[in-house]
């Protein structure tokens with residue numbers, strides 16, 4: 001019997017995915033022909049940004065190479081556009097004169113980028129961002145030109161802008177709304193995102209409507225509705241997409257916004273189907289692969305005559321793939337009068353989480369900075385889970401974080417690990433157990449997980465580890481982040497032995513799978529490199545968290561907090577007058593005494609920061625940094641009748657000794673002159689307590705969320721010994737702790753006895769102290785740097801557009 005003929009129009013992600021399913025279900029039931037306008041086999045459009053950024057080549061993102069088409073007996077016509085459908089005679093015609101008959105026809109023509117209908121849109125160097133050709137144009141333009149403008153602050157525009165920054169262009173994003181990604185994020189998350197991207201060097205022009213693109217043949221700039229102008233040598237339009245429906249519309253197939261399909265992806269014309277971005281289902285048109293692949297599965301079953309549930313629509317989740325920024329959004333995310341929200345915000349860590357609840361049901365979420373709960377939340381939103389379950393999700397995530405275990409252990413078998421490809425935990429575990437898979441790559445090949453956006457890689461890695469148990473060690477270790485399979489110790493060892501000196505070099509030489517790393521590894525590498533090569537390493541500002549980049553803590557309302565260094569908490573009338581004058585001059589709305597005995601100027605505008613620092617003329621208090629924060633002191637023997645030691649001087653000496661030292665996490669110290677402990681020495685990273693005839697040193701204390709009393713580390717007699725032992729302790733912590741590990745966790749992990757054993761050797765202590773001194777020698781006061789160096793100062797200036 002002759003095989004039935006299946007023709008696919010559109011050689012893109014959704015159409016070819018559907019064909020892959022058909023082949024799996026009924027290998028040779030159809031004679032398949034595919035037409036595609038682009039001159040390439042099917043490639044991963046999602047990963048174009050990695051090509052733009054230079055971390056992948058086109059070959060790396062090809063999903064189905066020419067051999068695949070050949071092996072599956074598929075006739076592929078690349079560079080052919082289907083221009084006519086004759087559904088009476090069941091044939092299609094291409095622009096190059098091919099006429100092909102069909103029994104079943106799938107339309108998967110995708111979308112076209114929307115081009116703003118403004119004067120100048122036709123000029124050369126005005127492009128959209130949709131295919132590999134666009135990527136190549138941007139890369140080419142960056143070799144000659146410097147200034148790029150991206151119109152549109154949505155997912156695509158921000159990815160394009162980040163890619164252009166990587167190509168060393170000066171990039172301004174022009175956005176018509178006052179918040180970025182307004183279709184995925186609420187205003188708070190949008191503002192945090194903007195601050196983070198600004199700190200990476202991206203400029204923004206918000207609330208801006210472009211009236212015209214200026215230039216003769218090539219674009220030279222943009223004119224806005226308010227009359228202002230921005231110079232640009234390259235303009236990328238990323239203002240949304242429109243389903244590509246012309247072919248269907250011209251040939252009598254019902255079209256609305258997209259090609260109208262029913263729950264089995266059937267169009268209004270018999271034997272013609274539509275999947276992907278071109279299809280409109282129950283009034284919805286989708287622009288992400290997960291729903292398109294769901295549609296493809298249903299259609300594949302239908303065509304393979306396998307029983308299938310209808311396609312009933314999809315709940316969406318998105319992740320931004322811009323390096324250094326973790327953003328997740330799913331379902332509803334804007335508060336309404338009938339919704340309630342669970343909210344969490346930590347400005348110090350740059351973390352914001354919001355979950356929206358309606359009628360006791362979880363309906364949406366936005367996560368910024370930390371997106372570990374995203375997978376579970378997405379599952380709950382899809383299932384319409386009760387709000388009670390939220391408690392479990394966040395307490396579980398917290399426990400997992402503290403214990404270092406992974407969320408995959410608690411996931412049910414039917415929960416999705418890979419949202420893009422719809423691969424569940426059960427499927428992956430089964431593949432590992434039954435087929436003996438032992439790497440992410442083999443799981444990808446077998447189940448499809450990680451094959452699209454790649455965002456699920458860390459989870460797949462965790463699942464591999466949990467499933468293989470002890471055997472896992474043989475094949476993969478706990479990586480520092482999803483960009484690498486290497487652990488912290490392996491990376492630090494490689495930095496030292498291979499003399500790697502920049503984050504870029506580490507990522508290249510150690511074959512990071514994301515060229516620019518992620519928000520986890522970049523700050524960590526920046527720290528490890530600075531720790532390993534204190535003299536040679538040039539701090540990479542863009543690898544730091546936003547607060548450290550700007551040397552001030554960003555506040556809820558977008559202003560900043562300034563805390564000058566006041567050694568040991570001892571100030572003077574002169575210093576206080578200076579602070580008061582600055583507060584008056586810059587109209588600083590709040591002046592507050594902190595828990596660490598310092599003065600905090602709250603509500604400073606970003607552009608005022610360098611002038612505030614200059615007028616204060618005091619060192620930075622590092623209140624925003626992973627470094628020594630404060631040394632709190634009690635009044636001590638000069639004033640207190642219980643005092644046995646000079647705690648104030650000891651505190652001042654310690655603060656002067658350790659200020660400006662970068663550490664894996666923040667470090668707080670205190671000195672009390674007797675065991676009554678008025679300076680709270682028992683809950684500090686290093687707490688010193690005066691006793692008769694000397695001092696006791698306590699370490700690993702923490703007064704934060706995870707309250708922990710410090711462990712008695714050593715008892716010494718003199719001021720010099722206090723400084724010697726605390727220096728050795730701090731340097732050993734600097735050299736062996738994981739980035740973002742507080743001393744409280746580190747002491748528990750490596751154990752106090754081990755630290756005491758290592759440091760008891762005088763020679764070791766001397767070596768550690770020598771290395772710490774080297775690090776201190778190369779440290780500069782960041783506020784001074786910002787005042788004196790034009791390039792640093794520029795970061796604080798407002799973007800002005802003529």
Ligand SMILES: Cc1cc2nc3c(=O)[nH]c(=O)nc-3n(C[C@H](O)[C@H](O)[C@H](O)COP(=O)(O)OP(=O)(O)OC[C@H]3O[C@@H](n4cnc5c(N)ncnc54)[C@H](O)[C@@H]3O)c2cc1C
Pocket residue numbers: 009010011012013014015035036037038045046047048049080081082083108109110111129130131156159244247275276277278286287288289290292319321420453
């Ligand atoms: C830079 C970028 C990043 C993205 N990132 C993500 C992401 O992180 N996550 C996510 O889920 N989605 C992402 N997307 C969206 C995702 O790539 C699309 O949703 C998906 O590719 C759509 O698949 P499709 O098959 O419907 O359309 P397409 O992949 O566009 O395929 C349609 C194909 O049909 C061809 N064609 C059109 N008309 C004809 C014709 N008449 N004859 C022959 N061929 C024709 C087109 O040339 C095209 O090759 C991203 C998109 C871009 C551009």
Ligand SMILES: NC(=O)c1ccc[n+]([C@@H]2O[C@H](COP(=O)([O-])OP(=O)(O)OC[C@H]3O[C@@H](n4cnc5c(N)ncnc54)[C@H](O)[C@@H]3O)[C@@H](O)[C@H]2O)c1
Pocket residue numbers: 116151152153154155156157159174175176177180181182183208209210238239240241286287288318319320321
């Ligand atoms: N990580 C991801 O999941 C990812 C990444 C890239 C692209 N995509 C998909 O690709 C498609 C296209 O993305 P997109 O960002 O172009 O679409 P979009 O519709 O999500 O965003 C377009 C943005 O442009 C803005 N805009 C509209 N007109 C404007 C104007 N005149 N001036 C300035 N700004 C204007 C809108 O306010 C909107 O925020 C979407 O379907 C998206 O989901 C997804």
Ligand code: SF4
Pocket residue numbers: 634635636637640641642643644647672673674675676677678679
């Ligand atoms: S810790 Fe002791 S010495 Fe210091 S203020 Fe308190 S009681 Fe006085």
Ligand code: FES
Pocket residue numbers: 417418419420421449450451452453454455456457
């Ligand atoms: S979630 Fe995108 S590839 Fe798995």
